[in-house]
Amino acid sequence: MRVLVAEDDAKLRSHLTKALREAGHAVDDTGDGEEALWLLGEHAYDAAVFDISLPGRDGVSVTRTARSRGCTTPILLATARGELKDKVGGLDAGADDYMVKPFSTEEMLARLRAIMRRQRPEMSMVLQVEDLELDLRSRTARRGGEEITLTNREFALLEVLAEASPRSVSKTSLVERVWDQHFDSGTNVLNVYINYLRRKIDTAGKEPLIHTVRGVGYFVGRKPQ
Amino acid sequence: MTLRLRLAVLFGALLLVLSGLFVVSVQGHLVREATAQQRGGAQTPDENLQTATKKLTALWLAAGIPVMGLCFLLGFLIASRSVRHLRQLNEQLAALQPETLGNRITEPDKDPEVAELVRQINALLGRVGRSYDELSEFSARVAHELRTPLTLLRMRVEESATHLPPDFSEELQEEIRRLSRLVERSLATARAQGGRLPVNVTTIDLSALLASLREDYEALAGTKDIALRWDVPAGLTVSADKDLLSQIMHNLLDNAVRYGSGSVQVRAAPRKGDLVEIEVINEMSSDKRTAQGAGIGLRLVKAFVGTMPATEFSSQHDDARFTALLVCPAHAAAQAVSPVRGGVAGKDIWISAQGRGTFQNSPAVAQFVAEKAKAGAKSLAVDLRDCRNADSTFLGTLAACGTRMRRAGGELFFVGADPIMRRLLADYGLLTIASENTPPPDPSRSALRDLPLDASFEAKRRSVLEAHEALAALTPENAERFRGALEFLKHRVPED
Numbered sequence: 001m002r003v004l005v006a007e008d009d010a011k012l013r014s015h016l017t018k019a020l021r022e023a024g025h026a027v028d029d030t031g032d033g034e035e036a037l038w039l040l041g042e043h044a045y046d047a048a049v050f051d052i053s054l055p056g057r058d059g060v061s062v063t064r065t066a067r068s069r070g071c072t073t074p075i076l077l078a079t080a081r082g083e084l085k086d087k088v089g090g091l092d093a094g095a096d097d098y099m100v101k102p103f104s105t106e107e108m109l110a111r112l113r114a115i116m117r118r119q120r121p122e123m124s125m126v127l128q129v130e131d132l133e134l135d136l137r138s139r140t141a142r143r144g145g146e147e148i149t150l151t152n153r154e155f156a157l158l159e160v161l162a163e164a165s166p167r168s169v170s171k172t173s174l175v176e177r178v179w180d181q182h183f184d185s186g187t188n189v190l191n192v193y194i195n196y197l198r199r200k201i202d203t204a205g206k207e208p209l210i211h212t213v214r215g216v217g218y219f220v221g222r223k224p225q
Numbered sequence: 226m227t228l229r230l231r232l233a234v235l236f237g238a239l240l241l242v243l244s245g246l247f248v249v250s251v252q253g254h255l256v257r258e259a260t261a262q263q264r265g266g267a268q269t270p271d272e273n274l275q276t277a278t279k280k281l282t283a284l285w286l287a288a289g290i291p292v293m294g295l296c297f298l299l300g301f302l303i304a305s306r307s308v309r310h311l312r313q314l315n316e317q318l319a320a321l322q323p324e325t326l327g328n329r330i331t332e333p334d335k336d337p338e339v340a341e342l343v344r345q346i347n348a349l350l351g352r353v354g355r356s357y358d359e360l361s362e363f364s365a366r367v368a369h370e371l372r373t374p375l376t377l378l379r380m381r382v383e384e385s386a387t388h389l390p391p392d393f394s395e396e397l398q399e400e401i402r403r404l405s406r407l408v409e410r411s412l413a414t415a416r417a418q419g420g421r422l423p424v425n426v427t428t429i430d431l432s433a434l435l436a437s438l439r440e441d442y443e444a445l446a447g448t449k450d451i452a453l454r455w456d457v458p459a460g461l462t463v464s465a466d467k468d469l470l471s472q473i474m475h476n477l478l479d480n481a482v483r484y485g486s487g488s489v490q491v492r493a494a495p496r497k498g499d500l501v502e503i504e505v506i507n508e509m510s511s512d513k514r515t516a517q518g519a520g521i522g523l524r525l526v527k528a529f530v531g532t533m534p535a536t537e538f539s540s541q542h543d544d545a546r547f548t549a550l551l552v553c554p555a556h557a558a559a560q561a562v563s564p565v566r567g568g569v570a571g572k573d574i575w576i577s578a579q580g581r582g583t584f585q586n587s588p589a590v591a592q593f594v595a596e597k598a599k600a601g602a603k604s605l606a607v608d609l610r611d612c613r614n615a616d617s618t619f620l621g622t623l624a625a626c627g628t629r630m631r632r633a634g635g636e637l638f639f640v641g642a643d644p645i646m647r648r649l650l651a652d653y654g655l656l657t658i659a660s661e662n663t664p665p666p667d668p669s670r671s672a673l674r675d676l677p678l679d680a681s682f683e684a685k686r687r688s689v690l691e692a693h694e695a696l697a698a699l700t701p702e703n704a705e706r707f708r709g710a711l712e713f714l715k716h717r718v719p720e721d
Binding site for chain 2: 009011012015016018019080081082083084085100101102103104105106151153170171172173175179180182183184185187188189191192193213214215216217
């Protein structure tokens, strides 16, 4: 996938670019709004990540102009402005999603995957990790063909882990994506829910799929030998 | 000794001294008369004169104490009357909060000395308000600016996590998360206190909202060996902003579990006066007694509560437990038609809105103001001290009335608007037509009467249309906001 990144903070831009490249994407980057608009017109990108505060032309204006020119590339706006009117303004201009700083690498990647999935319905709505299957439409989980009953919270947690697999997901990212943003003590209950999941997924006789990476977070998949 | 008492004593003493001087001067005069008579050949002073002098002295001495008491009482009454204006000013000043610094003090009377004092206080309030706004804006900007470096910091730590000692890495990530939350909360507090938080009051199923939080807090309480007791009946509904109420409950529950020990009780129940109360009670361990209640969580709760109409929060703690009490208006209470009062004082029309200004009480306001303006009233003062919320029709009605008064050379004043009302007035552009002069003095209570709320359906519909037309004419934002609604209202069939 080819992704365009426009962010005026050079350090942050470099990290966003690096994270996207490590996730297997080809990335073009710029720190200027006019250049972003020009690049968007010149190349066929699979997705774009724009900061709102860009010199030259702000991210919302780039998005609006690109849409008026018929550009259908999924656009993710990243900004420090988190008020409702800013979000509505960004989405009304034609952005596909809106991400408020500070965000994690995993959150950005997950949002990009989600908007690309919406753009391209042919992308699978079933996540598979080894013999574990998650059907995102029916919100059901199976392991080895056997249905597993999960609560909404457990399914959401497993979905985030499975979507990122085989990458690890930090505790902070998990909490932010699974729990209400105002639930301040998420990291304290995360272990509780990981244990619930382990009891249901990694049952006796089956290879454990949910792993703790100390200092990093959790991942779902076969443990590297 | 209070000023009133000092003035009374001074007045009493002054009158006593004056009467004493009068008696002494009369005595002196009588003595001089007697001496003159002696020099003129009389053998002895007139006995009548001597008797009169003695009687006068005895009378003054005997009546002195009651006279002094009477003088003191008279002095006290005169002093009380003189400082009445100061007391009224004091009450208005005491009612000012950081969120209501935009309000101005009204003149209790036309006394030039008091008027000058009011002008100076209002000018001072203007300066303080501007400083407070700048400070609040600065806090918001700082929090805002911290977001980009926090993103960078977080990405770098996540990227380096595998190269760092696991415990250190987890600690760093947790601290960055805490810092991010702190920034968010500071920003939210600054916005709420500055009246910049969007508030959308709707009907909320409180029982369902609390139930949605239960699972997470039970899991959290379980990690700390705390028993969570839940006493929330089904079917409780309140009028509040859902997101803000949810954040308030998150903060109260988090606070209770974080600082509590033993057990935490969550209780919700209807209360007299069409209210619903929600109590979160936790037992406290001795080492956390001073910490609870001082954190940013409760400050945020107070700031949020201040933005929602008719919602109140209080907390109390003793040695063993901490109780947080939130009181919200029940849904039914918010739907009742609120009374509105009107009156004329001199050339000023007064409208006093109670509770909620809505499309239901707007026609009465429009009709009353139109009648009184026709009869020669020059300005419109809208008393919002008891008004907790208003819909667009009510605000539009005020806009229409205010615009007409201004066209006729009059003025529009808003008095005593709380932060919610002030924000509504600003959002809908009404402050652009409000006068910046000092509002007219408050009318006497008897000058106001309840306005009839018996407008017909047709009158209400006409009032809704006129109100929204007036709002649309105020600002381009309003014109855009109400374009669809106006189209709909204009073409609505009468049978609708």
